[in-house]
Amino acid sequence: MQAATEKITVGSQVWVADPSVAWIDGEMLKIDGTEAEIRTSDGKKVSCSYAPISIFILSTNFTISSEKKAGCQLCACKLIEFMDAIQSFNQFQLLTSLTFRHIYNVVTKLSKVYPKEMDYPDGGVDDMTKLSYLHEPGVLHNLAIRYERDKLYTYTGNILIAVNPFQSLPHLYDAHMMEKYKGAEFGDLSPHVFAIAEIAFREMVNGGKSNSILVSGESGAGKTETTKMLMRYLAHVGGHKGTEGRTVEQQVLESNPVLEAFGNAKTVRNNNSSRFGKFVEIQFDKRGRISGAAIRTYLLERSRVCQISDPERNYHCFYLLCAAPPEEVKKYKLGDPTSFHYLNQSNCYELVGVNDAHDYLATRRAMDTIGISQKEQDAIFRVVASILHLGNLEFAKGEEIDSAILKDEKSKFHLQVTAELLMCDLHALEDSLLKRLMVTPEEVIKRSLDPQGATFSRDSLAKTLYSRLFDW
Template identity: 65%
Template sequence: MVRNPKPKAEALHWFPILQHFVISQPSGTSVNIIMGSNVWVEDPQLSWVDGQVTKITGENAEVQTSNGKTVVTTLSKLYPKDMEAPPGGVDDMTKLSYLHEPGVLQNLSARYQLNEIYTYTGNILIAINPFQRLTHLYDSHMMTQYKGAPLGELSPHVFAVADVAFRAMVNEGKSNSILVSGESGAGKTETTKMLMRYLAYLGGRAATEGRTVEQQVLESNPVLEAFGNAKTVRNNNSSRFGKFVEIQFDNKGRISGAAIRTYLLERSRVCQISDPERNYHCFYLLCAAPTEVTEKYKLGKPNTFHYLNQSNCYELVGVNDAYEYLATRRAMDIVGISAQEQDAIFRVVAAILHLGNINFAKGQEIDSSVPKDDKAKFHLKMAAELLMCDAEGLQDALCKRMMITPEEVIKRPLDPQSAAVSRDGLAKTIYSRLFDWIVDKINVSIGQDQASKSLIGVLDIYGFESFKTNSFEQFCINYTNEKLQQHFNQHVFKMEQEEYTKEAIDWSYIEFVDNQDVLDLIEKVLSNYHTSSRSITIFFFLSLGFMFSGMPIFLSSALLVNLDHCSE
C-alpha cells in the first residue's frame, strides 16, 4: 500500500531542462488487466493500495486489496503493479516498468524508509525532506566522491546535480541554472544551501585570500532568513520570497563574484497573518532583544502589537529569539552592514510595529478620521520619531488622501477604515523597501565580477500555493510556477518528442499534462474590447467568452452570473 508520503518532495535539475516534478496520470492504462493481475487501486485513506483482480465484469473489476478490503471499480482506474521491482526501490525511476502515480509513490516511499532521500528521474533529481540531520550525506568526504563523477555513476545526490552544472560550465563554456522548487516545507532552502556549499567547494579560493565571495554568500543566508522568512502552517522557517543566486566564475573556474536577486516578497504578511502562523522573524527577534534596545524603541512583548497578535503563535519550538537577534547582528557584521546601519534597520522594524498600533476613530468632519485615543497618539509619535519624520505630517499622510493637479494640491479626508488601509499600505511599502535595501547592501558587500562570462544560477522559489484565503500574491506565485512548468514541458516532452518524430524514431508517446491553456487564459490579448460603445464590463465578459470558450478550464457559467449582475 502507498500513502501520499508525509515528507514533501522537491525536484531540481540543471538548465536548460528545468525541473518541476509532475506525475503524469493517463486517463486509462494500456496494459491488459486480467483475472489474477496485481494492480494498484485508489484508496480514500491510503491514496493507493495494492491488490489482486478477482473478478472482471464488462468494464468493471473486483479487487481484493492487501489490507483485506474488496473494491469494485472500473478497469480504467486500475494500474498494474511491477512485481519485479526490488523491495528497496530503484535509484532512477526511468528503470520502473510502469511510470504511473502509484508506482512512483511506492518507489519513493520504499527508498525513504531506507533513508535514501534522493532519487533520479532521468537527469532530474527528486529530494524528499528527511526531517532529520543526515550529516554523513554532506561531509567533505562525500564532496570528494562526487567531484568529477558522471551523473548516475554514484547514488543520486544534490552534489551530483551541482557537479554536472559546474563541469558543463568549465568544459563546454555553458552557463547553467539549477532550479529548486516544491511546496512549503519540502526543504528547498536547505537544498539551496547544500548546492552553494558544493559549488563553493569546487570553485572556492584558499582561506589565506581573506573572506571569500562564497563565504559571504553563504553567510548572507541568516540575514535574509531573518527578514524574509516566517513560520507558516507547514514550515517554521518558510522563505516568503523567491531567490536567485548568480555565482560568477573566472576563466580558471574559480568563484569571482556573485549577485543575489529576490522576487515576490510576501508583502501582505507584514500586516495580516493567520493562526498559527507568524510574521517575519525579525519582528520577534527585536521584541526579544536586550532591554536597552527594547526600551530605546519602546517595545513590549509580541502580543502587544497588532501586526503580531493576529495569531496566537509567538515562539517557535527549539528557537531562542533573543539568541537569534544577536546571531543576526553578527551575520550583518560579516556581510558588511555597519553597526550604524544595523541600528537604522531595526529602528525601521520597530517603527512598523508602532504603525500597526495606530487605530482610528471618526473625526469632526464628514468621512474624516483621527487617532482613536492617547494610545494611538503615542504609537503615532513613536512611529514618526523612529522614521525621523514629523508626527503631524505622518498623521496627515495616513488620514488624508492627496491629489496633485497642475494648479493645486488637494487633500481629502479618509474615513477610519480607509485610514487603516492607508496605514497598512505604508507599512508594507516601508518593509518591502527595507528588504530590498538589505539585499542591495549584501550585493555591494559581496561584489560582482562584471567581466565574468561563466555563471551558475541557483533559483529557490516557492511552489504552487492554495490557501483558504488567497491574494494577488498567490496568483503571481502560481503564474510563475505555471511558466516554469511550461518551460519544463517544452524541453523535456515537446522538443524531445518532436525530434523523435522528425528522425522517424519508433517510441511510445509520453502523455503529460500540458498547461498551455492556463497560460493562454492569463496571457492572451483581448483586442479592441475597450473601443466598443457598449458597456465595457459586459463587452469584456462577452470577449472573454468568445476568446476562451474552447478551453475546458474556462468556466463560462461564471460569466453568465457576472453578466446578470452587470445588467441589473
C-alpha cells in the same frame, strides 16, 4: 497519466486509488468491459468512508445486544444501505459490538487502475527510469520505500527528487560527503543534491557556459534547505580567499540567514517557509573559483506584514528584534511580541528548537560578513521597529463627517516613536495617515479618511516600508 489497461488481466497485481493513503495495491478479480473488481491486499487500508456508490461490503458481520440477544448478518449491502440497516435496530438498544471482515472488494473504473511492478527490489530503485511502469502510484511507492530506508534522494534521469526529512541530518551534508562527490561522475554514487551541483559545476568549467539548477516544489517541500546545500557545495568546490579576511564563499553563504530573517516565516506546513521567490547567481572565474554572487528576489508576500492567523507567524525579523539584547530593545522602544498588533493576531510567538535571541545575533554577524555597515544595520532595524509601532495605531471618528483621529494616548505614543525611528516629521506622518491626496490638473485636494480608511492607509504604509526594505 494513462493506465496501462492492456497489461492488466484477471489475477494481475494492481494499484487502485484510495482516499486515505492515495493508492493501495490489490488483485484484479474481475474485468467486465470498462469495469474492474479488485480485492485489496490489506483491507484495513480501505476506509468505510469510501464513496458509497463505489464500495460494496461483502459478508460484513455485526452483532447487537438486546434482551432477545438477537444476531444479524448483512450481505452484499451498499454502504449507505448498511448504515440505514444499523439505524433500524435502535429498538434493540445501542450497538455494543461492530465487527467487519478485513478484506473488502472495491469497484472502480478500469481507467483508474494501474499495473503494479512485480520484479521490484526491496529497497526500491535509485533511478525511476528503471521502473517498468512510470505512473503516479509506482513513483510514490518507490519514493516511500526509499524514504523508509532513509534514502531521501531519487533520480528520474537527470532530475533529482528530494523528500523532505523534516529533521537535521548533518552527516549527509558534511565536508566528507562534499569531498566524496567532488569530481565523481554522475550516477557513480547514490543520488544526492551534491551530485546535481557537481555536474552543473563541471559542465560550466569544462564547457565554458553558464548552467542553471531549478529547485521547485510545493510549500514545505524543502526548497530553501536544498538551495542552501547547493550553495554550500558550490562554495566548497569553488572557494578561495577574499579581501579583508573574509572569503568570497563565506559572503555567499552568509547571505542565506539574512534573507531568511527578512523573507521567511512560520506557516502551517513549514517553520521556515520562504515567502518570496529568488534567483541566485553565483559567478566564477575561468579557473572555477567563486568571484561573486547576485541574488534577485521576487513576489514577496506583502500581506503577511499586516495579517497573520494561527498557527503562523509574521516574518522572523520581527521576533528576532523583540528578543534582541536589552539595550537594543530599549533603543527601539520595543517589548514582548504579544504587545504588537501585527504579531498578536496569532498565538504562535516561539518556535520549537529555535532561539530568537541567538538568531538575532547570528543575523547581525551575517550582515557584518556580507558587508552591511553598522550604520546601515541600525537603519534596517529602525524600519523593522517602526513597522511594529505603526501597527499599534488605532483610529476613532473625528468631529468632521467621514474623518478620523488617533484613538488615544497610546496611539499617539506609537505615532511619535514611528516618526522618530523613520526620522520624519511627526505632523507630516499623521497627515499622510489621516488624509488622502487627490491630484487634478488644476489643484491638489486633501480629503479626510474615516477610521476604516485610515487603518487601510496604515497597513498600506507598513507593507510598502517592508517591501522596499526587503528589495534593498
